[in-house]
Amino acid sequence: MSDLFSPFIKTDQHKELYQLVKELSGRVKKRAKETDQQAAFSEDNLRDLKETDYVTLTLPKTYGGREISIYELLLVQEKLAEGDGSTALSMGWHLGVVKELAEDDLWDESVFDRFAKELSQEKKIVNRIASEPATGSPSRGGIPETRAVREGDSYIINGHKNFATMASVLDYYIVTAYVEDKEEIGSFLIPSTASGIKVERTWDTLGMRGTASDDLLLEDVRVDLDHLVEMKQQSKKPKxxxxxxxxxxxxxxxxxxxxxxxxxxxxxxxxxxxxxxxxxxxxxxxxxxxxxxxxxxxxxxxxxxxxxxxxxxxxxxxxxxxxxxxxxxxxxxxxxxxxxxxxxxxxxxxxxxxxxxxxxxxxxxxxxxxxxxxxxxxxxxxxx
Ligand SMILES: Cc1cc2nc3c(=O)[nH]c(=O)nc-3n(C[C@H](O)[C@H](O)[C@H](O)COP(=O)(O)OP(=O)(O)OC[C@H]3O[C@@H](n4cnc5c(N)ncnc54)[C@H](O)[C@@H]3O)c2cc1C
Known part of the structure; x- marks a missing residue:
């Protein structure tokens, strides 16, 4: 049978990336049935993705990543999805967000620097958590019901998010909220260890069950001011x-x-x-x-x-x-x-x-x- 990937493998780097992901794809394929049954993100997959440095593929070279292009990202993601769609979609969010942050200078340099070092050294993973039961898809432009209220040198965040892919294994959530003192939508970088964060196991869907896109509840989550990393007007570029x-x-x-x-x-x-x-x-x-x-x-x-x-x-x-x-x-x-x-x-x-x-x-x-x-x-x- 002809290999559908060879027409798109054009450079030595493509070849090398393809070999890396081919092996990984085979491994996640073996666990796909189990994660589908459990509607949980596989800890074994996560370990493999970290050990092979898959999770740092889009990180800039200055932080020890591979800084792969979008074309290369698609090549590896498509092959990973051949093994297990849920694992690939989940990793796609993480790798994509890291690439966007590295290229678009959306954050204050020192905050990104700290974050990128943790990703590089501790293989931490991140995702944007924007969807909510009341606002539906964020792509429609609704205002989040999650609210951030300023209190001295902190923001206090309360809200209910859904479709939070990999919520129970993420290290960081980038959570959208209506920021009351700025009267605008912003995004907060919140560690999963923050007090007041709870993952509710609601993900019981027809498909993509292994993404474990559960609900994320935020109750009086307190973060420093520099955790407000983005304001909405900064992100108008095509993605x-x-x-x-x-x-x-x-x-x-x-x-x-x-x-x-x-x-x-x-x-x-x-x-x-x-x-x-x-x-x-x-x-x-x-x-x-x-x-x-x-x-x-x-x-x-x-x-x-x-x-x-x-x-x-x-x-x-x-x-x-x-x-x-x-x-x-x-x-x-x-x-x-x-x-x-x-x-x-x-x-x-x-x-x-x-x-x-x-x-x-x-x-x-x-x-x-x-x-x-x-x-x-x-x-x-x-x-x-
Ligand atoms: C596998 C999976 C993983 C996901 N992972 C994430 C994640 O990691 N982070 C995250 O934030 N989100 C995630 N999402 C959520 C996704 O981005 C959407 O928010 C979610 O699927 C709800 O979209 P919807 O169109 O069904 O809902 P709604 O926006 O509520 O739409 C419901 C219906 O109303 C219609 N509708 C709603 N508003 C309008 C409008 N303004 N104009 C016209 N029609 C409208 C829609 O067309 C649809 O028919 C994930 C979704 C899936 C399926």
Whole structure:
């Protein structure tokens, strides 16, 4: 079977990164069923990701990281997702946030310096926790109900967040809140050890169960003033790192495609004198899977290359980045659906991975940006 990754491996560094992640992908694949059942983030996966320095891939070289590009981030994330989508999506948030912080100077230099050193030396992990039950997806622009009130040299934060991926294993949360004295939305860097923080195990979903995206409750959490690290108006730039989302769902689709082809080549019912891979309607579906993957992946990697090679054009890339997400998540859903049709009723069985792929790709619809907003954005651009 042809390797779907080789067309995108272009340099020695790509080769080296690919070898690293190939091994990791194999390891997380073995634990995917268990983490899916438990709806928990695997401690064993976390240990492997730290021991192999996967968690510092996007950290600047000055802090001992690899400072990988967006293109390289997609390459490793897609391969990791082939092993386990949940692990990849979770790591995508961490690696993406670190890359954004390193490149966009969003934080005060001394605060970032302290944070980056901890990441480098202690392999700490971080995520943005923005979603809330009352405001829904932060991409819609709602004002958080989480409130930060100034009290002397501290802020006191109270609120309820949901969809907090990896909440129980994170070292830092970057929590959005309405900052009352500034009358604006800000983000606070909060250590997971802070008093008043509680993770509530609410994550019992159809798919992406291994992300353990539980609720985070903040009750009178007190932080120093310098923990208010960002104000909303600072973050208007398009976010190239969010391409980790399409890469993740395409990785899941590749796993489904590979398993379906393996099955088609090995399954020979006694009504046939060849494996089903020789039957025309199966070949039609295999061709359609590869067509979907080819189109979505070429689009994704081309936009990533543009992002990396032309930093001066990044402000113009917002619609393309958003369109990649929609194209990729829809393609991934279609590929997994085709894979399920190829394997037939066995695809429903918990003894195979197909039903997990099928459930996991569905979650892509609910990661940002949302499809209706992207289509509206394209229409607005065309009309204007
Ligand atoms: C696997 C997974 C991991 C996640 N990890 C994280 C994480 O780590 N951190 C984090 O902060 N979030 C995370 N999220 C949350 C995600 O970003 C969204 O906030 C969440 O999925 C809710 O989005 P929604 O569109 O379903 O909800 P809502 O925004 O409540 O939308 C519900 C419905 O109302 C419609 N709607 C709502 N507002 C508008 C509007 N203004 N205009 C038009 N239609 C509207 C939507 O289209 C949808 O049909 C994660 C989500 C998933 C699925």
């Amino acid at each position: 190239g790192w969010l391409l980790h989302i399409p890469a993740c769902y395409l990785g899941i689709a590749i796993a489904a495609r590979n398993d379906a082809i393996d099955f088609a080549k090995s399954y020979q019912p006694n009504s046939l004198n060849t494996p089903i891979s020789e039957v025309p309607h199966i070949q039609q579906k295999i061709g359609e899977m590869d067509f979907e993957l080819l189109r979505a992946r070429q689009f994704m990697y081309a936009v990533a290359e543009k992002w990396d090679q032309y930093p001066e054009k990044r402000m113009e890339l917002g619609t393309e980045l958003a369109a990649v997400k929609v194209a990729a998540t829809n393609a991934a859903s279609k590929v997994v659906d085709l894979a399920m049709r190829i394997v037939g009723g066995r695809g429903l069985s918990k003894h195979f991975d197909f039903e997990r792929y099928y459930r996991d790709v569905r979650a892509g619809l609910h990661n940002p940006p949302m499809e209706d907003a992207v289509i509206q954005m394209l229409a607005r651009k065309a009309i204007d």
